[in-house]
Amino acid sequence: MAPRKPSRKLTVALRRELEVQAALAREAVTQFHVNSALSMIELAASRVSAVRMLDIYLRMHGLTGAEAELLSYSVLAALGHRASKGTAASLFVEGEETAPPDRTSVLNVLTNRLRGRVHHDLRRWVELATGATQAGLLDIHARHAIRFARELTDSHSILQAAELYSDMAGVPASLRDTLYIFLLDRLAAEELPRRNQTVAPQTDRVSLFPHRPRRAV
Numbered sequence: 001m002a003p004r005k006p007s008r009k010l011t012v013a014l015r016r017e018l019e020v021q022a023a024l025a026r027e028a029v030t031q032f033h034v035n036s037a038l039s040m041i042e043l044a045a046s047r048v049s050a051v052r053m054l055d056i057y058l059r060m061h062g063l064t065g066a067e068a069e070l071l072s073y074s075v076l077a078a079l080g081h082r083a084s085k086g087t088a089a090s091l092f093v094e095g096e097e098t099a100p101p102d103r104t105s106v107l108n109v110l111t112n113r114l115r116g117r118v119h120h121d122l123r124r125w126v127e128l129a130t131g132a133t134q135a136g137l138l139d140i141h142a143r144h145a146i147r148f149a150r151e152l153t154d155s156h157s158i159l160q161a162a163e164l165y166s167d168m169a170g171v172p173a174s175l176r177d178t179l180y181i182f183l184l185d186r187l188a189a190e191e192l193p194r195r196n197q198t199v200a201p202q203t204d205r206v207s208l209f210p211h212r213p214r215r216a217v
Helices: 012-044 050-060 065-084 106-113 117-151 158-169 173-191
Strands: none
Touching: 012 050, 012 065, 012 117, 012 158, 050 065, 050 117, 117 158, 117 173, 158 173
16 A cells, blocks of 8 residues: 555544544445345345344354444334234244354355255355445445535645544444445546547557568578
8 A cells, every 4th residue: 555644633623524424424325235234135135134134144244242222223113114014024923043153154044044955045045145244334424424524635645544433433343444445436426537538540559479571581
């Protein structure tokens, strides 16, 4: 990475403005998680309980503590509203085994909680849905982080702006490097001079393999 340029201390007004933007980002992420978790629960189609699918979702995305608790309450509340209309997934499935002990590997989470051939397609769907959710989260963070980069152009490098956003918005460590790349890509699309896309005439092209004249015999 390029060396950082020194940053100036944030004014009180600017810090408060950035805190508001970070709070909006957190809210957008939470709502996205709720919708994504509900979508993954629907994938189970009552083959696996909503409670277990929610547990899988939390573990696949590394959500713990207060964040996981808030998301769980929100998802269960949404399921409660749907149940009143007769459209909610089953909170419990008869005969479902008790969840096995915690595992550190994402693959173990899927394998141990969705056993048997009957769940083979569901395991694949969950894996695909997890990737799509992570991409969606990066998009949300990039949209909010670019505001930090613009506000801090005169005092912070892009990397510093990305790090400040990540700290204030609670971006997981696993997403921070990728977020920085996303942020650079979006700023590049805005700020870099546009290249001439016109195809150069044949005579202006440089050959990758220049013609070598034959030696005289």
